[in-house]
Ligand SMILES: NC(=O)C1=CN([C@@H]2O[C@H](COP(=O)(O)OP(=O)(O)OC[C@H]3O[C@@H](n4cnc5c(N)ncnc54)[C@H](OP(=O)(O)O)[C@@H]3O)[C@@H](O)[C@H]2O)C=CC1
């Protein structure tokens with residue numbers, strides 16, 4: 001058998017597996033058993049590659065007087081989306097172009113001093129506008145190349161690009177046809193196929209996937225969640241909180257009081273007022289289908305501070321805040337009614353929204369399903385963003401407020417001079433979590449819910465009702481079920497919460513910093529996978545440990561928040577079970593989206609990082 005053609009340390013070009021793209025590499029070693037080279041790409045990715053996929057650098061070097069567009073581009077770009085250098089198509093080296101002196105502009109390449117005359121095949125700007133994310137990226141890369149190159153290369157190369165553009169158009173046409181055939185939207189279908197004009201700005205083709213079991217699942221969730229919440233709140237108020245000790249004797253008055261609804265509406269109005277205050281920096285959301293980015297006022301911390309001051313003033317004037325605890329069921333029912341009214345309003349207004357303003361699920365034609373999932377992505381009244389307000393201000397500030405009410409109620413009912421250690425720890429852990437979320441509010445803008453979900457019943461009910469009233473269940477339980485915990489247990493719980501928080505925080509920080517700037521020198525120790533859609537995926541550090549390390553941290557914290565409630569009842573562990581279930585389900589939703597966006601690059605990532613949340617378990 002002949003020896004290896006390349007030696008350790010040699011530079012060469014290697015074909016990226018599954019593609020026709022060649023990138024510069026360095027040979028690390030050769031394994032004579034497997035006949036594979038271990039190579040290092042310029043972005044730090046290590047891989048084993050066979051000899052037939054490796055080419056000498058010379059083959060890719062342009063002849064004198066000709067510089068390949070890809071090389072030229074790699075000089076002008078500050079950030080490459082590929083490993084190391086911009087890829088070179090697997091084709092023979094660029095030839096000196098044939099020229100047509102009559103029709104070609106003459107351009108001087110100042111770096112080489114050569115004069116090249118090229119024949120330009122005119123490409124219209126709309127040739128570069130496509131709908132699919134992958135397609136869009138591929139074509140805009142060519143468009144960029146076209147714009148950036150002062151010397152347009154040989155006719156042959158342009159022909160290759162044109163061919164690719166044509167292929168993309170055909171692909172796009174087929175994808176669009178399939179997409180609209182699936183969604184059975186005949187009118188839209190006709191419009192897009194017959195009239196090419198509106199194709200410019202259509203929403204990226206995202207195959208709608210039916211979540212939560214479709215209309216049936218959505219109906220079940222909508223009908224079961226409100227009674228489940230009242231059941232949980234009712235059990236917390238019972239002396240015996242064991243789950244089976246449930247004898248409902250509710251009357252309409254137990255759930256409804258107009259005055260309570262008035263107070264709740266006032267609370268929401270106050271939060272809205274704080275939301276609209278022109279205090280705090282402006283941040284920008286992820287790019288929308290139109291290419292625009294919405295701006296958001298980041299003032300959640302200010303709002304929480306103002307609410308804190310207001311509560312202090314009310315306490316100072318001896319205003320009875322325990323009214324909230326005494327009417328907790330009615331407050332939860334008022335919040336539910338408001339969430340239903342809000343969902344109905346959102347549904348009606350979404351009928352006026354254009355296709356590109358709708359979420360993927362929102363394009364379904366099923367009324368119940370879209371009512372639940374939400375149709376419009378970013379419903380706004382002027383500058384007031386309804387979804388952002390409900391997820392940040394109504395949910396998180398509401399949660400902290402109800403927790404604090406429980407703390408006051410515990411002191412009152414158990415005649416304590418100061419809250420119990422359990423109550424303080426539950427309040428402190430959750431306040432800290434909310435403060436962290438509000439401090440890092442900007443990163444929330446790229447979360448699944450804010451960036452990709454429509455605003456419907458799920459998020460309206462989840463944020464206005466579920467988060468404030470169900471997430472505060474541990475505190476509600478402690479009001480009537482005192483638990484003595486030793487310093488040792490408390491220390492262990494604090495350690496567990498800190499452990500979860502460190503994972504949660506550092507995983508989110510790693511991802512956010514990497515998304516902001518993949519070339520951040522502070523992240524240079526992390527490996528990443530280049531992807532065909534342009535944004536690389538982290539494949540080491542926390543994101544190389546499991547695929548959703550932030551969920552792991554969140555789940556550890558969730559259980560740590562339940563432990564101060566002792567082991568007498570299962571009820572206060574509801575949050576632990578709920579969040580674990582919610583995040584496991586969320587994994588499948590996020591991964592579906594990632595598989596659509598990154599296609600086989602996501603599979604590559606899953607292969608490298610096989611576990612989702614907990615190594616060797618899930
Ligand atoms: N307490 C609660 O009730 C809840 C808490 N949360 C918390 O909110 C936060 C946001 O959650 P969520 O939006 O669901 O999820 P993530 O913050 O994990 O965001 C998922 C996105 O991250 C990007 N991504 C995934 N893998 C990688 C990788 N390897 N490298 C780089 N980017 C990657 C992808 O987006 P892209 O391709 O666009 O970059 C993906 O769509 C989490 O911390 C979660 O724990 C969430 C829901 C409920």
Ligand SMILES: CC(C)=CCC[C@@H](C)[C@H]1CC=C2C3=C(CC[C@@]21C)[C@@]1(C)CC[C@H](O)C(C)(C)[C@@H]1CC3
Nearest residue numbers: 221391392395437444447449458459462463466467
């Ligand atoms: C079907 C079902 C179980 C519905 C209810 C789900 C809701 C409880 C959650 C849906 C998305 C949520 C988000 C948060 C809380 C839970 C709900 C409402 C969130 C506000 C928690 C804090 C995070 O930092 C967040 C802002 C990213 C998050 C947004 C989504």
